Amino acid sequence: MNETTQNLLVFGGVLFVIGMVGFLTRRSLILMFLSLEMMLSGVSVNLIAFSRHHQNYQGQILAVMVLTIAACEAAIALALVVSLYRRKATLDVAAWDDLSETLIPKVIEAPQTLEEPAMEFPKLTPAGLDPLSRPISANFDAQSLGNGESVKASTLEAGTNA
Amino acid sequence: MNLLNNYFLNSAFLAQTPTDGVDPSAASQIVLQAASVNVWTSSMLVPIVLGAVGYMLIQHGVVKSKAFLGGGAVSLVLAVGFALGFTPGTFESYVLMSFCAVATGGGIGFLTAREPVYAALGFATAVLSVCGVLFMQSALFIAAATMIVYAGATIIIFLFVLMFAQQTELRTYDIQLNNPLVAAAIGAVLLATITMCVTSDNAIMPVKVDSTRAMSAASLPDSLSSEAGIEAAKKLDAIDPALRYVPKLTAGLGRSMYTDYLLAVELAGTVLLVATIGAIALAQRTTETQS
Numbered sequence: 001m002n003e004t005t006q007n008l009l010v011f012g013g014v015l016f017v018i019g020m021v022g023f024l025t026r027r028s029l030i031l032m033f034l035s036l037e038m039m040l041s042g043v044s045v046n047l048i049a050f051s052r053h054h055q056n057y058q059g060q061i062l063a064v065m066v067l068t069i070a071a072c073e074a075a076i077a078l079a080l081v082v083s084l085y086r087r088k089a090t091l092d093v094a095a096w097d098d099l100s101e102t103l104i105p106k107v108i109e110a111p112q113t114l115e116e117p118a119m120e121f122p123k124l125t126p127a128g129l130d131p132l133s134r135p136i137s138a139n140f141d142a143q144s145l146g147n148g149e150s151v152k153a154s155t156l157e158a159g160t161n162a
Numbered sequence: 163m164n165l166l167n168n169y170f171l172n173s174a175f176l177a178q179t180p181t182d183g184v185d186p187s188a189a190s191q192i193v194l195q196a197a198s199v200n201v202w203t204s205s206m207l208v209p210i211v212l213g214a215v216g217y218m219l220i221q222h223g224v225v226k227s228k229a230f231l232g233g234g235a236v237s238l239v240l241a242v243g244f245a246l247g248f249t250p251g252t253f254e255s256y257v258l259m260s261f262c263a264v265a266t267g268g269g270i271g272f273l274t275a276r277e278p279v280y281a282a283l284g285f286a287t288a289v290l291s292v293c294g295v296l297f298m299q300s301a302l303f304i305a306a307a308t309m310i311v312y313a314g315a316t317i318i319i320f321l322f323v324l325m326f327a328q329q330t331e332l333r334t335y336d337i338q339l340n341n342p343l344v345a346a347a348i349g350a351v352l353l354a355t356i357t358m359c360v361t362s363d364n365a366i367m368p369v370k371v372d373s374t375r376a377m378s379a380a381s382l383p384d385s386l387s388s389e390a391g392i393e394a395a396k397k398l399d400a401i402d403p404a405l406r407y408v409p410k411l412t413a414g415l416g417r418s419m420y421t422d423y424l425l426a427v428e429l430a431g432t433v434l435l436v437a438t439i440g441a442i443a444l445a446q447r448t449t450e451t452q453s
Contacts, residue, residue, distance in 0.1 A: 004255065006201065006360055008295070011262045013356035015292070017349045018269035021217070024345035027335040030320055030327075031278055034285050037316065038269060041292050044308070048301045053366065057418040061426070063304050064419070067311055068430040072437035074316045079444035081323060086447075091327050092335035 008049035015042030028091045029084065033077045040070045202361040207354055209241065214350040220274050221342040238263075258298045265291030276336055278324050286317045303412045 019038030026032050044063045051059025081091070088095050129136065216234060268287030275281040289312045296305040359365060419427055 003201075004258070005366055007259070007262070008299070009360040009366075010357055011265070011295070013353055013360070014266055015269060015288070017353045017356075018266075018273055018288075020352070021345045021349040022273050024348070025221075025339040025342050027338070027340055028278055028333075030324055031281055034272070034282060034320060037312065038272065038285060038288065041289060041308070041312070044304070045292060045295060048296050048299050048304060051301065052299050057415050060301055060304055060415050061419055061423050063301070064307070065426060065430055067304070067307055068434060071311050071316070072433055074319075075437050075441040076444065078319060078323060079441040082445055085323075085327055090333070090335075092333070094335065 005049050005053045008045055012042045012045035012049065015039070015045060018042075027093050029081050029093055030091060032093065033074070033081070037070060037074070040066055202358055202363075206357050206361070210350050210353050210357070214346045217273065217346050218343060221339060221346075235267075238267075254298060258295060261291050261294040261298065265295065276332060278336060279321065282317060282321055282324060286313055289313050289317070303415055 016039050019035045019040075019042060022035035022038065023032055026035060044066055047059040047063040047066070049059075051057065051063070084096065085091060265288045268284045268289075268291060271284030272281050272288060273284075275284055289308065293305045293309045293313070296308065
């Protein structure tokens with residue numbers, strides 16, 4: 001008697017695990033619901049085994065309730081599957097992934113801190129006149145400094161640097 | 163109501179489990195069944211791991227030849243026969259074990275079939291065999307209701323929808339599965355845990371009958387309502403524990419359902435009604451004139 005109970009509990013566990021693996025792996029909507037029903041039947045076997053073991057009817061009544069809820073679930077699931085099939089003409093559960101949160105990527109990546117690359121400017125030798133320390137007057141005449149050619153070149157270079 | 167109260171008060175016995183938290187006097191307890199023995203061995207892990215590995219091989223297309231599958235089936239039959247050699251079983255236990263084996267085979271077929279229709283047929287096989295197991299456990303009403311509801315209604319309607327949506331060629335979502343490796347690993351660990359918990363020492367508590375607490379007249383068959391009845395029941399248990407249940411079981415189930423669990427039955431009926439209305443509302447096709 002106890003060996004029978006133990007065997008039936010293991011058998012219910014086997015049915016439950018088969019249903020769970022099917023639910024995790026299958027992608028067709030109907031087969032996922034069939035896997036759910038398989039899990040429920042495994043639970044029913046457990047309930048019946050304990051009902052017989054304890055010699056009362058509580059487990060059987062719970063199994064009747066499980067059966068009732070399974071029937072309700074099958075009816076609503078079929079209605080849902082039919083209306084979903086009318087929308088997209090596929091039974092793939094992945095077609096409805098956009099019902100989930102789409103802003104979050106599926107593979108959560110590590111947050112990256114953006115580092116500004118250090119800008120390196122070319123270092124030029126200072127040349128010519130500094131217009132801040134010695135402002136150039138409006139009537140500035142480069143010819144008055146004497147060496148016209150070199151000054152003109154240095155002012156041009158300072159202008160391009162600024 | 164008065165009749166029901168008298169009915170409850172007249173019942174003197176009920177099944178008392180140690181988990182009830184009540185500690186009745188030891189004299190009023192009659193142990194009907196001893197606690198379970200430890201039958202756990204590490205070799206029970208071998209078929210679980212082999213099953214997971216075989217599932218992975220089938221899923222990845224390594225095993226395609228029918229010879230491999232036939233060899234697996236033959237080894238499964240040999241393993242069952244080897245296990246039966248250790249069991250000093252009766253004819254009923256052999257029938258029960260064969261029902262369990264057929265149900266497991268149907269479940270494996272459900273799990274590994276590519277065609278959805280074949281998967282549904284494997285599921286139907288598993289459910290019908292589970293009905294046989296329940297029948298052997300003398301849960302006659304549950305077996306009949308499961309056969310009618312699952313195999314009769316649910317499977318047929320699901321097959322209708324499958325054939326309605328079925329194309330001639332296999333779709334990609336029938337071939338490529340979601341994470342079979344992870345699922346097989348989780349399933350193997352869960353099944354190993356269940357097996358270890360169930361078959362370890364004193365996992366199933368002994369069943370005692372407490373004569374001090376009366377809870378329901380429907381909790382026990384009528385043959386247990388007196389000391390002499392208990393003695394007679396213990397004598398019957400020595401022959402076959404199922405003997406004293408079978409004739410009155412379904413009647414007792416209905417009695418318990420409509421006395422002790424009347425509210426639950428009403429709530430279940432309400433849930434059925436709500437589900438019917440919801441299914442009709444969901445499946446209704448909205449026409450263009452309404453919108």
